[in-house]
Structure formats: C-alpha cells, structure tokens
Amino acid sequence: MTISRPEADGVTIRRAERADVLAVVRIESASFPQPWPADAFEAFLGEPGFLVAVDPENRVVGYAIADVTPTHGGLLGHLKDIAVHPERRGNGVATALLGRVFTLMYTSGADSLKLEVRESNEPAIELYRSAGFEPLRRVDGYYADGEDAIVMLHDLDG
Template structure:
C-alpha cells in the first residue's frame, strides 16, 4: 500500500533513511510536515518498508530521496512509490519529474529507465564524496 506519510511515521522513516549512502535527516524532518510530498510503502500489517520524498514548484518536481529497507527490496516497492508520486504530482499540476542518481547505481538506473526516465545531464561533484550524478527526467 502506498500512502502519504504521517508525523507518527517519523522515527521509522528515519531508520529506513539510514540505508541511503548520503541520508539527509533535515530534509526528511522538514518534508514529513510538508509541503514536500512524502509517500510511504506499507506492508499489509502496516509496517513501513520504504518512502519517497518529492519537492515540487509549479510544473516541475524533483525526487530528493527514495529508500526501501533491505528486507523489503526486490518487491517492486520503489516502482510503486514512483508510480504513486506520478499520480499525486499530476494532480498538483506538475508536468515534469526529475531525479539524480549515481552513475554506478545500475539497479536504480534500470528502474528509472523502465519507468520512462531519460538522462538529461550530468553534474560533476554532486555528492558529498565528490562523485558525479546523472540527472534523469520524464514527463508526467
């Protein structure tokens, strides 16, 4: 199940966030209270398995973080989070969605490409460790 995050989800989402290579706790804390979109992936029992944070301004949105806890990976949760974000952001009149991904993150890049994202740029020194990012985009 995909749903909007609630303030009560904060601690569990912060725990899931620790699995990211470069987590941004301040972003997640800010996003849960809005205005960014935070969607969560929940199990049938209500456990939280992953989340997505998307910022939007006018017609453009940006996926700032997407994370799935290791125990729930390879279940299609990231795909469903992205699909849910597409629907919600369209309702908010966004026309384009962008994200950044590490060039060596082949699994994520394959997922994004399978969902219609195309590479539109590259930014050197994007990540804290100095590595580059590939910028991908798709129309909503």
C-alpha cells in the same frame, strides 16, 4: 490520514506521519552512504509528496519525497528521495511509490518529474529507466563525497 488500496507486495501507500520518521530514517541509513538526518524528513511532514509504503502490519517498508517547483515554463516535479528497505527490494515497492509520485505530480500540475541519482547506483538507474525516466545530464561532484550525479527526467504528459 489518507489510505489507499494495497499495491505491490501487499503494501499500502499513504502520506507520512510523525510516527513514521524513525523507520524512514532507518531505511535511509541502510540505503545511502550519506543519509539525510531526521530533521530533513521532519521538515517534509504534512507535505502531500512525503509518502510511505507500509506492509499489512503498518510497518514502513519504503518512502518517497517529491514536490513541485515553479519554472519559467510551468511546474516541475522533483523526486528528492526514494528508498525501500533492503529486505523488501525487488518486489515492486519502489515501482508502486513511483507510480503514486507520478500521479501526485501530474495532478499538482507538473509537466515532468526530475531526479538525481548517483552514477554508481546502477539498480536505481535501471529502475528509473524502466519507469520511463531518461538521462538528461551528468553533474560533476554533485554528492559531498565527490561522486557525480545523473539527472533524469520523466515526461508526465506522455
């Protein structure tokens, strides 16, 4: 288990463990209209890019999942999922998780980090813009309910 220094809002960011999955699933369900199932999170256990933010009582208050994919020109980081418990939003937890993801992806050799976000998720889009992501393109009907996604990209070298 890797523990790091406390971040924003008194949270610590570490790699996810099996015992964290139920809390992650609950946050996912409270955050998204089409949440990932528990087995999707279990598949990422042991991966360095499955991170949780825990409070001083070791309760999971947020999480992020990211990985690195080879591309024709190098390595691309992909932020697959990130969420913070609704009661803990607005206190820097997501920003702290993003910062850790940036570092992890950069040290893994990625030149940039991409993500997809629902076009209607304005708070997330604003968070990503403030963290240095730029909109790249729209993907029509990306989500199962037909909503479009905005693909955003963050240059990790700059």
